[in-house]
Every structure is written in structure tokens, then in C-alpha cells.
Amino acid sequence: MSQEIRNRIAIKVQELRTSKKLKKEELSLLLGFDNSYISKLEKCNINITIDKLSKIAKYFEVDIKELL
DSSP states (O other), X not given: OOHHHHHHXXXXXXXXXXXXXXXXXXXXXXXXXXXXXXXXXXXTOSOOOHHHHHHHHHHTTOOHHHHO
């Protein structure tokens, strides 16, 4: 996954998370991810899987394309 795509995903997830006033850890736990997963995602330190990207999209009720 390119750095540009990781950056876009990170920005969009952060925007969605903050719009719901959720902390990174809270969102991680709500989605069943490791406690620090969203933090790592927003810092572009990981390559997200399509399954996890899909879970995030479903939680925020957006099309997965909106995260890309």
C-alpha cells in the first residue's frame, strides 16, 4: 500500500473519529481491535487490511471507497 493511500485513510479515519468525539483507544475497542490500532493507523505506521477497513466503514456507515 502506498504512503499516499495510507495518509488518505489516516486523515479520513481521524476526521470520522473526531466527529463522533471518540478517543483513539475507544474506537479501537469498539471495533474489536488492539488498544493502540487506531493510533498506529492514524500515524501511518501500519498497512490496514481490507477486513479492518471494512469494519471501520461499517461502523461509521460510509462506503469503503470514502476511506480511500
